[in-house]
Amino acid sequence: MLFRFAAAAALIFAGAASSLSAQSVRVNGAGASFPFPLYATWTQAFSQQNSGVRIDYQSTGSGAGIRAFIDRTVDFAGSDAEMTQEQMDSVEGGLVVIPATAGKVVLAYNLPDVGELRLPRSVYPEIFRGAITRWNDERIVAANPGVTLPDMQITVVRRSDGAGTNFIFTNHLSAIDEAFASEIGVGTTVQWPNLANFVGAPRNDGVMATTMQTPGALGYVEYGFARMSNTPMAMLENASGEFILPSNDAGTLALSSGDFSGDELFVYVTDPSDPGAYPITSMTWMLFYRNHGDPQVAEALRNFVTWAMDDGQAMAAELNYVPLPDAVKESNRAKIAEIQ
């Protein structure tokens, strides 16, 4: 009698549990920290609009995200840098790569009396290579007629932690400057010159704070951080010889000069050709399993990305990310169906 009662109770509980899981799908993602503010807004808005689906994204860094993705401890991952062939091969169930948004790396500077600073493409890689160390260097002065540049050391503020921002920035500098490519190279962590005028600070906010506190500082950060702290940003010379101030439109122009027709999973626009393009613009990607194993989660992810390509792109601009050009959105729609 007691046994029968217990069995009935167990059945009821089991039934309740399964109907509960049918209603609520939990999806976990982790990875790149740079798009985190946008992804957090997206997942929150999407979870609110779709009752029964809850998506969480943790900002752990691209490297940790890729590791978690290979270990299958998450349902999707975010990354600012491409995966190695070895990493791609070790993903069980196949890989779908979807560019979700894009960001710009800007050069923020701390020169109280300089309202507008132009940095030619022959100059700024030299500063980050340690070859130009003073603000009144004749090459900087020549590009800024009418501006009085102080006789002051350039304190280069760089990221001290491994970061997708480093990758985007060094990828661009290496593309336009051979000396930079051979001396420093590309990576999420690189060996910067061992000079006393190079200081490292952790994360975007650390670089921003150090730049704001150090007269004569020049630091590279994600656009949103410089924008929110109202720090002046340098105008950079692009491949067409135009000096471009960072803006969302200039970022979209940079992306639209990329070629997204090929089979490459990770496409970079390291040196955009459009005359109005801001030169340091790069996409950030979401990684999905071709065969996730749980059809409910796969369906939730397909709906989520479809929504992100549509309504989500408007939110991107509000949060200072670059809205994707139509060509990219189009190719993404085809890829979304592959998430199973």
Next chain:
Amino acid sequence: MRSSDKGADKAGVITRPPSAGELLANRVFRGAAYGVGAATLLLLAFIIVVIGGEALPAMVREGFGFLGRAVWSPGRGEFGIAAEIWGTLYSSILALIIAGVFGVAIAIFLTQDFLPGKVAVVFRTIIEMLAAIPSVVYGLWGIFVVIPAIRPTANWLHDSFGWFPPFSTSMGGPGLAPAVIVLAIMVLPTVAAISQDALRLIPYKVKEAAYGMGTTRWEAIVKVMLPTASGGIFASLVLGFGRALGETMALAMIIGNANQISWSLFAPANTLAALLASTFPEAGDIERGALMYAAVVLLALTLVVNMLGVLVMQFTSRQTVN
């Protein structure tokens, strides 16, 4: 035998054999104490095995050259922590000297009847509150207060005494000097609190005896109180040094994180803990191994410092007994 039985039967006796319940409680408590003690050791062993295991491939690949190179470039597979070892020791030793001088002075001030008892308690509480401030807050304070405050002095020192190696570079922003100042303040409560305990533990009659022999207050403190408390004061310095070696977040924010070895106080430097904290999240597999190797080195460094501390403490306490 019989007499003890009789005694147990009488009400109000003082002695009786422990009851079964008390015996059980005793056994359980003893078991739990042994168990917790063993668990602590096991946990330490487990940490060493896991970190050592992950570090082993990097140790084999990099060898001892890892300790002598000052480069960190995962893209090229070049790793070395000479600069971090240098920065860790340089910053910790300087911070310990500052914190040691101030900490011991505070301990003397608060325990040798310079202040009424209640005021001393207030002082003591304030200093101990320094230990409760989160590391990140110290880091922010370093960026927004310490660096701008010392920049003019630092640059004047560089302009006037640039030939002196510690002043050989000008100060742009983050660097060793602000890191040392912040680190010293973070270590201060540890040094001050334990030194105070050591001074307070000296029996009052020792001081009375010193005064009785006609010493001045200064002589009593320097020649009697400090030597008697030297074991405890030394322990406070060792603990403070251990804390300085492992301090992470504040240093990662203000030391400048540069892989270079320099005598200059105003140049950016790096520490092992800061390197681990800043590069770990984005590290690839090979870099992770190298970071684990760096963690092993930090662990060994801390262990050696603590063991040296214990040895010196035994040596000094033996001397004071004589």
